[in-house]
Amino acid sequence: MVVTIGIDVHKNTHCAVAIDEAGRQMGQPLTxxxxxxxxxxxxxxxxxxxxEATVEFAVEDCRxxxxxxxxxxxxxxxxxxxxxxxxxxxxxSSARTRxxxxxxxxxxxxxxxxxxxxxxxxxxxxVSRELKLLVDRREDLVEARTKAQNRLRWHLHELDPELDVPxxxxxxxxxxxxxxxxxxxxxxxxxxxxALEILGDIRDxxxxxxxxxxxxxxxxxxxxxxxxxxxxxxxxxAAKLVGETAxxxxxxxxACFAMHAGAAPIPASSGKTNxxxxxxxxxxxxxxxxxxxxxxxxxxxxxxxxxxxxxxSEGDTTMEALRAxxxxxxxxxxxxxxxxxxxxxxxxxxxx
Numbered sequence: 108m109v110v111t112i113g114i115d116v117h118k119n120t121h122c123a124v125a126i127d128e129a130g131r132q133m134g135q136p137l138t139x140x141x142x143x144x145x146x147x148x149x150x151x152x153x154x155x156x157x158x159e160a161t162v163e164f165a166v167e168d169c170r171x172x173x174x175x176x177x178x179x180x181x182x183x184x185x186x187x188x189x190x191x192x193x194x195x196x197x198x199x200s201s202a203r204t205r206x207x208x209x210x211x212x213x214x215x216x217x218x219x220x221x222x223x224x225x226x227x228x229x230x231x232x233x234v235s236r237e238l239k240l241l242v243d244r245r246e247d248l249v250e251a252r253t254k255a256q257n258r259l260r261w262h263l264h265e266l267d268p269e270l271d272v273p274x275x276x277x278x279x280x281x282x283x284x285x286x287x288x289x290x291x292x293x294x295x296x297x298x299x300x301x302a303l304e305i306l307g308d309i310r311d312x313x314x315x316x317x318x319x320x321x322x323x324x325x326x327x328x329x330x331x332x333x334x335x336x337x338x339x340x341x342x343x344x345a346a347k348l349v350g351e352t353a354x355x356x357x358x359x360x361x362a363c364f365a366m367h368a369g370a371a372p373i374p375a376s377s378g379k380t381n382x383x384x385x386x387x388x389x390x391x392x393x394x395x396x397x398x399x400x401x402x403x404x405x406x407x408x409x410x411x412x413x414x415x416x417x418x419x420s421e422g423d424t425t426m427e428a429l430r431a432x433x434x435x436x437x438x439x440x441x442x443x444x445x446x447x448x449x450x451x452x453x454x455x456x457x458x459x
Contacts, residue, residue: 111125111162111164112153116166119140120145123138124214128221133156150183150185168191187230188229194223239351240350245316278313283309286306290306324343334440339411367389371434401432401433405429405432
């Protein structure tokens with residue numbers, strides 16, 4: 108017998124509900140603290156209540172909130188399935204039980220996992236986890252730098268409206284030097300002082316961002332060199348693909364990977380109309396990485412652009428042709444991420 112335990116995760120507590128293979132609730136819900144001790148309590152409860160069963164944990168995929176719980180369960184060699192919040196909400200709304208509570212949500216999570224047996228398992232290799240942490244840290248720093256740059260531009264407009272800095276110019280040392288020289292020429296004021304302080308913050312953030320980019324590129328060149336041969340896929344995009352995919356072996360096929368990435372077409376047919384639409388779900392970080400590769404390939408001469416233009420000539424709209432290109436790229440990326448034979452993988456078409 109297989110028992111599925113759905114877990115509704117929160118910052119301070121986690122609520123767990125178990126169901127059998129028919130989706131019937133088994134026993135009473137369990138609420139534990141979101142700590143290592145609470146995770147151990149959850150594991151002891153599952154082993155005590157279901158000693159003869161094969162237990163699978165279905166965890167609502169809330170990224171940072173569910174990360175520590177996933178790590179604790181995986182460290183105990185448990186099977187963990189990620190359930191998208193949207194899928195949980197759809198299951199809850201179709202249930203006979205009305206209202207919303209932690210046990211109701213946990214039950215919906217378990218039933219969603221039971222209803223969708225192809226959901227990806229939670230798993231991270233050491234390299235994918237390392238790259239994900241590095242990429243997330245870089246993105247945090249870029250966001251902080253962008254906020255500081257926007258504030259600095261308003262100060263510059265107040266101090267000297269004629270001081271024009273090109274778009275993204277504040278990322279470059281030459282424009283930072285020019286702005287600092289101009290600020291130092293202006294009369295002393297509070298706005299000038301704050302502008303100089305913010306400019307110093309931007310310099311510091313830029314240096315840290317550049318160091319992280321070099322570190323990420325070095326790891327990708329060693330761990331995922333085949334991805335770098337794909338036109339439009341640079342080190343940062345490759346790192347995003349590796350970090351968000353985690354272990355590609357957890358997907359049964361490239362079609363499952365495409366569905367997880369939100370790149371698989373969704374049927375939208377009715378009567379005599381036969382069409383598909385873009386998927387709005389899936390891992391949006393993976394989808395964004397595939398989108399960047401697709402947009403770049405459309406601009407470059409190669410197989411990707413040829414495929415896109417052929418789809419357009421056959422009557423596809425711009426978005427339909429782009430969706431089709433992203434679906435083909437998902438297949439290529441999946442095969443490059445999990446080559447069974449390096450020679451065979453190297454001979455794969457390096458574009459759509």
